[in-house]
Amino acid sequence: MLLNANGQTEVSLPDHKSLDAKILVPRFYEERAFQPAWTRADLTEELFAEMENAAAQGFTATDFNVSELRASFEKAQSGDASDQAVFDVVATDTAVKLIHHLVFGKVDPSALDKDWNFSKPVIEQDPAYVLNQFLAGDGFSALIDRIDIKNAQYTQLVEALEKYKSIVAAGGWPTVSDETVLKPLMIDPAIVNLRQRLEIEGYASSNQISVPLEDGVNPAWIYDEALVESVKSFQMRHGLEADGVIGGKTFASLNKPADDRVNKLRLSLERGRWLMRNVNEEFVLVNIAGNRTYLAKEDGTVWTTRSITGSAYRKTPVFRDEIKYMEFNPTWTVPASIFRKDKLSRIRKDPGYLARNNYYVRNKDGQTISASSVNWGAKNPGVTLVQKPGPNNALGLVKFMFPNKYAVYLHDTNDRSLFDRNERNLSSGCVRLEYPFEFASLLMEGVPDWNRQKMQSILDSGKTTRVELPAPMPVLLTYWTAWVEEGAVHFREDPYERDARILAALDK
Numbered sequence: 001m002l003l004n005a006n007g008q009t010e011v012s013l014p015d016h017k018s019l020d021a022k023i024l025v026p027r028f029y030e031e032r033a034f035q036p037a038w039t040r041a042d043l044t045e046e047l048f049a050e051m052e053n054a055a056a057q058g059f060t061a062t063d064f065n066v067s068e069l070r071a072s073f074e075k076a077q078s079g080d081a082s083d084q085a086v087f088d089v090v091a092t093d094t095a096v097k098l099i100h101h102l103v104f105g106k107v108d109p110s111a112l113d114k115d116w117n118f119s120k121p122v123i124e125q126d127p128a129y130v131l132n133q134f135l136a137g138d139g140f141s142a143l144i145d146r147i148d149i150k151n152a153q154y155t156q157l158v159e160a161l162e163k164y165k166s167i168v169a170a171g172g173w174p175t176v177s178d179e180t181v182l183k184p185l186m187i188d189p190a191i192v193n194l195r196q197r198l199e200i201e202g203y204a205s206s207n208q209i210s211v212p213l214e215d216g217v218n219p220a221w222i223y224d225e226a227l228v229e230s231v232k233s234f235q236m237r238h239g240l241e242a243d244g245v246i247g248g249k250t251f252a253s254l255n256k257p258a259d260d261r262v263n264k265l266r267l268s269l270e271r272g273r274w275l276m277r278n279v280n281e282e283f284v285l286v287n288i289a290g291n292r293t294y295l296a297k298e299d300g301t302v303w304t305t306r307s308i309t310g311s312a313y314r315k316t317p318v319f320r321d322e323i324k325y326m327e328f329n330p331t332w333t334v335p336a337s338i339f340r341k342d343k344l345s346r347i348r349k350d351p352g353y354l355a356r357n358n359y360y361v362r363n364k365d366g367q368t369i370s371a372s373s374v375n376w377g378a379k380n381p382g383v384t385l386v387q388k389p390g391p392n393n394a395l396g397l398v399k400f401m402f403p404n405k406y407a408v409y410l411h412d413t414n415d416r417s418l419f420d421r422n423e424r425n426l427s428s429g430c431v432r433l434e435y436p437f438e439f440a441s442l443l444m445e446g447v448p449d450w451n452r453q454k455m456q457s458i459l460d461s462g463k464t465t466r467v468e469l470p471a472p473m474p475v476l477l478t479y480w481t482a483w484v485e486e487g488a489v490h491f492r493e494d495p496y497e498r499d500a501r502i503l504a505a506l507d508k
Contacts, residue, residue: 011023013311014376019098020096020097021045021092021093021097021100023083023296024096024127024128024502025092025093025096025496026218026488027088027126027128028092028096028128028131028132029089029092030128031128031129032130032132036085036088036146036477037088037091037092037132037135037362038087038091039088039093039257040188042139043135043140043173044091044137045090046071046139047094047095047140047142048073048139049071050098050140050144050326051064051066051069051094051098051139051300051454052066052423052478054101054102055142055143056161056162057102057158057161057380058161058265058266058267058269058506059101059106060507061108063097063101064094064097064098065094066187066340068090069087069090069094071372071497072086072087072090073091074088075087075363081167083174092131093222095131095140096127096165096251097132098133098144099127099143099144099147102144102147102148102149102273103121103123103141103147103273103277104120104121104274105270105274106505106506107270107502107505107506108272109274110349112244112256112502112505113318115318115319115406116318116319117320118274118275118319118320118476119320119443121277121278121279121433122131122212122278129352130143131143138432147279149272149273151272151276151279152300153272153276153483154269154276155485156484156487157265157268157269157272157483157484159270159288160265160270160482160484160489161262161265161266162206163489164258164261164262164265164489165262167200167201167258168258168259168262168263170200172194172200172257172258172259173196173197173200173201173258175193175197175226175255175288176190176194176197176246176251176254176255177189177190177193178248178255181245181246181247182194182223182245182246183223183244183245183246184223184228184244184245185222185223185224186222186223187217187221187222187285188221188223189218189221189222191220191223191227192221193222194223194227194231194246194254195220195227195319196229196413197254198227198231198234201234203230203233203234203420204226204230204277205307206356206432209364215482218228218315223311228244228479229244231244231246231250232244234250234254234480235250235253236251236252237249237488237489237490237491238490238491238492239422239423239490239491239492239493240253240422241293241422246451250454253491253493259341261339261482261491262501263503264481264482264491264499265482266477266497266503266506267481267482267502267503268482268483270502271478271480271502273480275320275375277386277446279304279474279476279498280296280474281297281298282296282297282348282474283295283296283473283474283475284296284410284473284474284475284476284477285322285475285476285478286307286309286310286410286475286476286477287307287478287479287480288310288315288316288318288425288432288477288479288481288495288496289480289481289494289495289496290480290481290483290490290492291307291308291309291423291491292306292307292485293305293307293431293433293439294411295439297442302444303438303439304424304485305421305433305434305438305439306424306434307424307431307432307433307434308413308418308419308424308425308426308427308431308432309424309426309427309431310396310425310428310429310430311425311426311427311428312425312495312496312497314337314427314428314429314498315429316408316427316429316430316431316477317406317408317429317477318477318479319404319406319476320474320475320476320477321404321475321476321477322402322473322474322475323400323401323402323410323443323469323473323475324401324403324468324469324470325401325466325468325469326398326399326400326403326440326466326467327368327398327399327464327465327466327467328397328455328458328459328464328465328467329389329390329398329400329458329462329464330385330389330395330397330398330399330411330464331386331387331388331396331464332387332390332391332393332394332395333384333385333386334359334384334385334386334387334407335407335428337427337428339384339385340380343385344381344430347376348376352386353369354371357392358387358388358389358393359371359385359387360385360386360388361374361383361384361385361386362383362384362385362386363381363382363384365440369383373473379439388463390396390461390462391414391460392414393414394413394414394415395411395412395413396411396412396414396432396434396436397412397436397459398411398437398440398445398459399414400410400436400439400440401476406429407429408429408430408431408432408436408464408477409431409432410430410431410432410433410436410439411430411432411433411436412432412436412437413432413433414434416434418432419434423495425495437455439454440455443473444467444469444470445468447470447472458497473492479496479498480492481493481494481499
């Protein structure tokens with residue numbers, strides 16, 4: 001039961017309907033002395049338009065019960081004061097729900113991840129007051145425009161979602177037969193569907209046949225040079241070996257339905273609503289699923305590098321922090337879990353392992369002791385391994401520190417060959433950067449006494465050296481299986497199997 005718009009009688013909502021904003025709606029009407037809010041035709045039109053427009057950001061009509069709202073509106077047009085009051089209250093409740101979903105996201109990430117530490121956007125004004133002000137002034141659409149995320153990545157994801165939804169509406173794309181591995185210049189009937197499949201998604205593939213054809217061979221069956229280039233582009237944007245050879249993994253990606261791509265984009269938009277509203281102009285973003293790290297600069301430029309992130313067994317956590325300093329020529333203190341799972345068995349099998357890899361041993365008091373004094377056969381020898389600085393150090397020659405409970409940070413590596421792999425969820429949780437020294441220079445950009453020569457002299461010294469950043473740099477460790485880079489949409493599979501749970505909550 002609720003006070004009606006006149007504040008005089010009580011009205012009952014339909015049995016199947018209850019308010020989602022049980023606290024905010026009564027406050028909203030108190031602010032306006034219980035007068036109706038949606039009596040102006042332009043406001044009602046804007047309300048319905050914004051409900052429909054929400055689909056462009058990955059929501060569905062059922063998220064806001066648009067059909068029920070419209071039925072209530074129609075009933076209010078010819079009904080009594082009670083019908084009009086019901087519509088007014090339901091309209092306000094729906095408007096508040098839309099605002100909430102746009103600002104905070106529909107899904108509560110903290111309910112799905114106990115370690116979630118991204119703070120929610122700060123609401124500086126009373127929402128009931130703000131909604132009333134806009135309804136009395138510039139209108140509901142003006143309010144939605146004000147709260148819409150203006151981040152470039154978010155905007156590009158919205159545009160990508162529109163494209164892929166139109167593909168779904170047109171019937172999607174055909175399946176490509178995976179009976180034969182397809183190699184450049186092969187002749188196979190499956191090429192017809194392959195070409196059509198790629199063209200529907202927007203990959204150009206005009207026929208360029210440079211080999212003589214036997215009589216009776218259909219030119220559409222030729223895996224020609226132009227189509228090979230389209231396939232390579234597809235492979236690159238899906239994290240596959242971009243060699244133009246279509247085998248199991250490429251077939252699997254090609255034959256994902258267009259609906260799957262729509263859902264990945266919807267998931268990325270929802271993840272964007274969780275964190276894109278309260279980031280500074282400059283920040284570092286690690287995409288764990290995509291194995292990419294980005295540095296967004298104040299001038300709008302974005303620097304990017306390939307990354308190596310945690311394996312499915314040693315996941316890189318999703319969280320937010322601030323990079324405070326860099327450490328050149330770092331030592332590496334082996335985490336207890338890695339010591340137990342990896343190092344201990346190697347030491348037992350190979351007595352020379354420690355010396356050959358520049359490790360020394362500390363006891364529980366932090367004192368350096370001789371490796372020969374340790375009972376390596378014990379279940380828990382009770383010691384810690386530390387690797388000395390140098391080119392063979394597991395952290396490479398520089399690490400970027402944001403002290404956190406996960407003991408996760410960004411760093412160089414002593415094995416650069418791993419960056420050539422397409423699937424790079426290979427680490428024990430930390431994030432390895434392909435170009436760490438470029439990254440270091442960008443973080444120190446504008447510092448008067450810092451340059452590449454000074455950095456090189458520190459590296460040449462071999463001494464562990466801490467360098468404070470001029471200001472803490474926000475770093476966001478995130479998980480995206482769809483994103484836009486240089487105008488192209490990229491997709492990845494779900495290495496940590498997180499998408500299904502979030503999608504179920506988003507669709508609920």
